[in-house]
Amino acid sequence: xxxxxxxxxxxxxxxxxxxxxxxxxxxxxxxxxxxxxxxxxxxxxxxxxxxxxxxxxxxxxxxxxxxxxxxxxxxxxxxxxxxxxxxxxxxxxxxxxxxxxxxxxxxxxxxxxxxxxxxxxxxxxxxxxxxxxxxxxxxxxxxxxxxxxxxxxxxxxxxxxxxxxxxxxxxxxxxxxxxxxxxxxxxxxxxxxxxxxxxxxxxxxxxxxxxxxxxxxxxxxxxxxxxxxxxxxxxxxxxxxxxxxxxxxxxxxxxxxxxxxxxxxxxxxxxxxxxxxxxxxxxxxxxxxxxxxxxxxxxxxxxxxxxxxxxxxxxxxxxxxxxxxxxxxxxxxxxxxxxxxxxxxxxxxxxxxxxxxxxxxxxxxxxxxxxxxxxxxxxxxxxxxxxxxx
Numbered sequence: 001x002x003x004x005x006x007x008x009x010x011x012x013x014x015x016x017x018x019x020x021x022x023x024x025x026x027x028x029x030x031x032x033x034x035x036x037x038x039x040x041x042x043x044x045x046x047x048x049x050x051x052x053x054x055x056x057x058x059x060x061x062x063x064x065x066x067x068x069x070x071x072x073x074x075x076x077x078x079x080x081x082x083x084x085x086x087x088x089x090x091x092x093x094x095x096x097x098x099x100x101x102x103x104x105x106x107x108x109x110x111x112x113x114x115x116x117x118x119x120x121x122x123x124x125x126x127x128x129x130x131x132x133x134x135x136x137x138x139x140x141x142x143x144x145x146x147x148x149x150x151x152x153x154x155x156x157x158x159x160x161x162x163x164x165x166x167x168x169x170x171x172x173x174x175x176x177x178x179x180x181x182x183x184x185x186x187x188x189x190x191x192x193x194x195x196x197x198x199x200x201x202x203x204x205x206x207x208x209x210x211x212x213x214x215x216x217x218x219x220x221x222x223x224x225x226x227x228x229x230x231x232x233x234x235x236x237x238x239x240x241x242x243x244x245x246x247x248x249x250x251x252x253x254x255x256x257x258x259x260x261x262x263x264x265x266x267x268x269x270x271x272x273x274x275x276x277x278x279x280x281x282x283x284x285x286x287x288x289x290x291x292x293x294x295x296x297x298x299x300x301x302x303x304x305x306x307x308x309x310x311x312x313x314x315x316x317x318x319x320x321x322x323x324x325x326x327x328x329x330x331x332x333x334x335x336x337x338x339x340x341x342x343x344x345x346x347x348x349x350x351x352x353x354x355x356x357x358x359x360x361x362x363x364x365x366x367x368x369x370x371x372x373x374x375x376x377x378x379x380x381x382x383x384x385x386x387x388x389x390x
Contacts, residue, residue, distance in 0.1 A: 095118065158178070283322055
């Protein structure tokens with residue numbers, strides 16, 4: 001008999017037209033951790049709850065049968081016990097009832113309200129449910145909370161839970177991978193790199209070498225990134241992941257990255273677009289980008305044909321326009337060369353989001369010179385001499 005701990009459920013997506021709802025769920029059984037999903041039609045809450053739990057049971061049984069390091073009897077003899085099943089059913093019933101109430105109200109609102117606020121259910125949220133558990137299950141709960149927050153791009157809260165998970169299993173590679181990702185997205189590349197190095201030291205496979213190379217690239221340690229890529233086994237050097245990482249390195253260092261991207265584009269355009277949308281860094285820190293060459297939001301807005309600097313600032317955060325934001329001073333600045341590269345790459349490789357044109361005619365001569373790192377000649381100020389008093 002294997003104890004199954006259902007950890008959480010998350011409302012992933014819904015369709016008012018098709019009357020369908022998709023839930024993500026996560027569980028742990030026999031030391032294994034699993035995240036999966038189930039799409040279902042809108043029916044009464046009890047029916048949906050039973051369908052969700054059936055999906056969990058089926059997935060857990062499948063996971064046990066395919067577990068490599070455990071000898072199991074045939075499928076029909078695999079026995080699973082869901083811990084606290086009665087309470088879990090009750091919580092799921094309340095949770096789905098709330099969701100369906102919002103779902104049905106929104107369908108009747110004729111588009112006035114489309115969001116559903118009841119999104120997640122953590123089965124061990126209360127201390128009295130969490131504290132009696134074994135350290136193994138506590139580890140999986142913190143790992144799961146961290147992973148859920150990573151999915152929602154809540155980087156700092158994710159780090160807090162992942163740190164708690166690390167206390168129970170300091171050697172767990174998944175936790176180190178997740179921490180590296182969270183720190184990277186916060187711009188703390190040194191901390192991200194610490195976890196990447198740990199991962200490679202303890203699990204020196206090709207994928208972890210590539211991730212370490214990406215970590216070095218994020219830190220502008222380009223020669224070290226080159227060294228890591230050079231150490232890849234010959235059969236791994238031309239994988240898609242390795243080639244994309246080399247293209248990023250070449251982009252940063254002013255080499256011919258487009259040849260590699262074109263090769264990947266011809267091989268699998270959808271994969272390349274997906275990877276670049278989520279992982280490509282448009283910053284060109286080693287190519288003359290510095291305080292002298294950066295534009296303010298007003299100049300960059302005119303260059304992109306945007307009426308107001310505030311609108312550009314909003315788009316910069318929402319659409320990941322490359323920029324430099326000083327949170328303490330509240331100042332955002334832009335590089336012309338990064339903007340030009342961003343526009344060209346988005347268009348050529350079909351990246352998501354709006355596509356832009358540039359309008360150099362909107363710039364003043366001194367702004368063009370500034371982007372090139374040249375200082376416009378200062379205007380000569382003529383100060384009239386005071387007439388001598390008689």
